[in-house]
Amino acid sequence: xxxxxxxxxxxxxxxxxxxxxxxxxxxxxxxxxxxxxxxxxxxxxxxxxxxxxxxxxxxxxxxxxxxxxxxxxxxxxxxxxxxxxxxxxxxxxxxxxxxxxxxxxxxxxxxxxxxxxxxxxxxxxxxxxxxxxxxxxxxxxxxxxxxxxxxxxxxxxxxxxxxxxxxxxxxxxxxxxxxxxxxxxxxxxxxxxxxxxxxxxxxxxxxxxxxxxxxxxxxxxxxxxxxxxxxxxxxxxxxxxxxxxxxxxxxxxxxxxxxxxxxxxxxxxxxxxxxxxxxxxxxxxxxxxx
Amino acid sequence: xxxxxxxxxxxxxxxxxxxxxxxxxxxxxxxxxxxxxxxxxxxxxxxxxxxxxxxxxxxxxxxxxxxxxxxxxxxxxxxxxxxxxxxxxxxxxxxxxxxxxxxxxxxxxxxxxxxxxxxxxxxxxxxxxxxxxxxxxxxxxxxxxxxxxxxxxxxxxxxxxxxxxxxxxxxxxxxxxxxxxxxxxxxxxxxxxxxxxxxxxxxxxxxxxxxxxxxxxxxxxxxxxxxxxxxxxxxxxxxxxxxxxxxxxxxxxxxxxxxxxxxxxxxxxxxxxxxxxxxxxxxxxxxxxxxxxxxxxxxxxxxxxxxxxxxxxxxxxxxxxxxx
Numbered sequence: 001x002x003x004x005x006x007x008x009x010x011x012x013x014x015x016x017x018x019x020x021x022x023x024x025x026x027x028x029x030x031x032x033x034x035x036x037x038x039x040x041x042x043x044x045x046x047x048x049x050x051x052x053x054x055x056x057x058x059x060x061x062x063x064x065x066x067x068x069x070x071x072x073x074x075x076x077x078x079x080x081x082x083x084x085x086x087x088x089x090x091x092x093x094x095x096x097x098x099x100x101x102x103x104x105x106x107x108x109x110x111x112x113x114x115x116x117x118x119x120x121x122x123x124x125x126x127x128x129x130x131x132x133x134x135x136x137x138x139x140x141x142x143x144x145x146x147x148x149x150x151x152x153x154x155x156x157x158x159x160x161x162x163x164x165x166x167x168x169x170x171x172x173x174x175x176x177x178x179x180x181x182x183x184x185x186x187x188x189x190x191x192x193x194x195x196x197x198x199x200x201x202x203x204x205x206x207x208x209x210x211x212x213x214x215x216x217x218x219x220x221x222x223x224x225x226x227x228x229x230x231x232x233x234x235x236x237x238x239x240x241x242x243x244x245x246x247x248x249x250x251x252x253x254x255x256x257x258x259x260x261x262x263x264x265x266x267x268x269x270x271x272x273x274x275x276x277x278x279x280x281x282x283x284x285x286x287x288x289x290x
Numbered sequence: 291x292x293x294x295x296x297x298x299x300x301x302x303x304x305x306x307x308x309x310x311x312x313x314x315x316x317x318x319x320x321x322x323x324x325x326x327x328x329x330x331x332x333x334x335x336x337x338x339x340x341x342x343x344x345x346x347x348x349x350x351x352x353x354x355x356x357x358x359x360x361x362x363x364x365x366x367x368x369x370x371x372x373x374x375x376x377x378x379x380x381x382x383x384x385x386x387x388x389x390x391x392x393x394x395x396x397x398x399x400x401x402x403x404x405x406x407x408x409x410x411x412x413x414x415x416x417x418x419x420x421x422x423x424x425x426x427x428x429x430x431x432x433x434x435x436x437x438x439x440x441x442x443x444x445x446x447x448x449x450x451x452x453x454x455x456x457x458x459x460x461x462x463x464x465x466x467x468x469x470x471x472x473x474x475x476x477x478x479x480x481x482x483x484x485x486x487x488x489x490x491x492x493x494x495x496x497x498x499x500x501x502x503x504x505x506x507x508x509x510x511x512x513x514x515x516x517x518x519x520x521x522x523x524x525x526x527x528x529x530x531x532x533x534x535x536x537x538x539x540x541x542x543x544x545x546x547x548x549x550x551x552x553x554x555x556x557x558x559x560x561x562x563x564x565x566x567x568x569x570x571x572x573x574x575x576x577x578x579x580x581x582x583x584x585x586x587x588x589x590x591x592x593x594x595x596x597x598x599x600x601x602x603x604x605x606x607x608x609x610x611x612x613x614x
C-alpha cells in the first residue's frame with residue numbers, strides 16, 4: 001500500500017516540476033516588465049488568454065499545424081505587449097505607480113470582454129490530444145513535458161539575449177538605474193517597447209504551451225493569473241532567480257496539495273504558504289534590498 | 291445656517307421621501323443597487339484615498355455575503371447575528387493579510403499584488419467548497435418561514451430602499467469622520483513618505499491596520515446586504531478580481547478624494563451597465579465590461595481625479611491649487 005502511495009507522490013512531484021516550468025516562464029515575463037519599466041501588468045494572464053485564442057483560430061480555422069501556428073502566436077502577443085505599452089503605459093510613465101497598475105486592470109476588463117464579445121463564453125479546446133507517457137508505473141502527460149522543455153528553452157533564450165546582445169545589456173542596465181541610462185545614450189523609450197514586446201512574447205510562448213492543457217474561455221486567465229502574481233511577490237518583484245525558484249515551490253505545493261484533495265485546495269494551500277512566507281521573508285525568497 | 295450646511299439635510303430628506311412619492315419598482319430597484327454598491331465603493335475609497343490600493347475587497351465582500359448566507363442556511367442563524375460574524379471574519383482575514391504587509395513595509399505594487407491574490411483565493415475557496423457553497427453555480431439563502439424581520443428578508447422594495455439609504459448615509463458619515471480625524475493626517479503623511487511619518491511619531495502599522503479593518507468591515511457589510519437583497523450570490527458577482535476592479539473603477543470615475551465621489555461613480559457605472567444591458571439586449575454579454583474597461587483606462591490617463599473631483603476643482607480654482 002505504502003509503495004503505491006509513494007509512486008503517486010513521486011508522480012505528483014514530477015508533475016509539479018513540469019507545471020513549474022510554465023509558471024516560471026510567466027513569472028519571468030512579469031518580472032522582466034517590472035524590473036525594467038517598473039510597471040506591473042495586471043492583465044498579463046489575459047494576454048496569455050488572447051494568445052490561446054490566437055492558437056485556437058490559427059489551428060482550427062486556418063488549418064495551420066501546431067508548430068507553424070506557435071511562432072505566429074508568439075509574434076502576435078509580442079505585438080500586443082508592445083501595443084499595450086505604447087497605448088496605456090507610455091502616457092502614464094510619470095503618473096503614480098498605482099494609476100499604471102489600475103490602467104492595466106482596465107485593460108484586463110477590456111481583454112476579457114473583447115474575448116467574450118468576439119469569441120463567446122463557450123469552452124473550446126484545440127482538439128490536439130497528446131499521448132500520455134508511462135514510466136515506471138507513473139503517468140505524465142506529453143503536453144506537460146513539452147511545455148516544461150519549451151519553457152526552459154524559452155528562458156535560456158531570454159537569458160542569452162539579456163547577457164549576449166547589446167539591447168539585452170541595455171535592458172539590464174536600465175533595470176539597475178533608470179535615471180542614469182538615458183544620459184549614457186540609451187534610448188529608454190525604445191528599450192521599453194522592446195522589453196514590453198519581449199514580455200508579450202513570453203506570454204505568447206506560455207499561451208502556446210497552456211493551450212495544450214487548458215480549455216480556452218475568456219476567463220481562463222484567472223486560473224493562473226493570481227498564482228503568477230503570488231510567485232512574483234514571493235520571489236521578489238523584479239528578481240528573476242527568485243521568481244524561478246518560487247515558481248517551482250508553488251507548483252510543487254499546488255501539485256502535492258491537489259494529490260490529497262481538489263486542485264483548488266492546492267491553490268488555497270499555496271496561498272496559506274504564501275502568507276506564512278510573508279512573515280518570514282517579506283522581501284521575497286531571495287531578498288534583494290531596494 | 292448656510293446652503294452649504296443645510297444642503298446635505300435637504301438632500302437626505304428628499305431621498306427619504308422619494309420612495310413614498312415615486313414607486314416605480316424597477317427604478318427603485320436600481321436605486322437600491324446604487325446605494326448598496328455606493329456603500330461598498332465608499333468603503334474601498336477609505337483605503338484608496340491614502341494610496342492603499344487594495345484589490346482584495348472582492349474577497350471581503352465575498353466573505354460578508356457567503357458567511358451570512360451559510361450561517362443562515364446551515365445553522366439557521368439570523369443575519370442579525372450572522373452579519374456581525376461575517377464582518378468579524380472579514381476583519382480577521384484583513385488583519386491576517388494586511389498585518390504582515392504593513393509590518394514588513396510591503397507597499398505599492400507588492401501590496402496590490404498581495405491583495406489581488408487574496409481576492410483570487412477567496413474566489414477559489416468558494417468554488418472549491420462547492421458542496422456547501424454551490425460553487426460557481428451560485429447560492430441562495432433559504433426563504434424564511436418565520437419572521438421576515440428576524441431573517442432580514444423583505445419582499446417590498448421600500449424597506450430595502452430605506453435600509454440601503456441608512457447604511458449608505460452611515461458610510462458617508464464614517465468617511466467624514468475619518469476625514470476630520472487625526473488619523474487622516476497620519477495616513478496622508480504615511481502615503482507621502484512612510485519613513486518620515488514614522489520619524490514624526492506616527493505608528494505606521496497601527497494606522498494602516500485601523501483603516502484597513504474599517505474598510506474590510508464596511509465592505510463585508512455591503513456584501514451581506516447585497517446577498518440579503520438579491521437573495522442570490524455567485525462567486526463572480528460578490529468576490530474575485532473583477533469585483534475588486536469594479537470597485538476601483540467606479541471610485542476612479544467618480545472621484546477618489548471626495549466623499550460623494552464613490553456614489554457618483556456607482557450612479558454612473560450602474561446606470562451605464564443597465565443602459566448597455568437594456569440597449570444591447572441579451573447580445574450584450576461582455577459589451578458593458580468592454581465599455582467599462584476602455585473608460586477606466588481613459589479616465590486614469592486623462593482625468594485621474596474623477597468626474598466629481600474634477601468638477602469640484604474647477605469650482606474652486608484658487609483654493610488648494612497644486613495640491614493633491
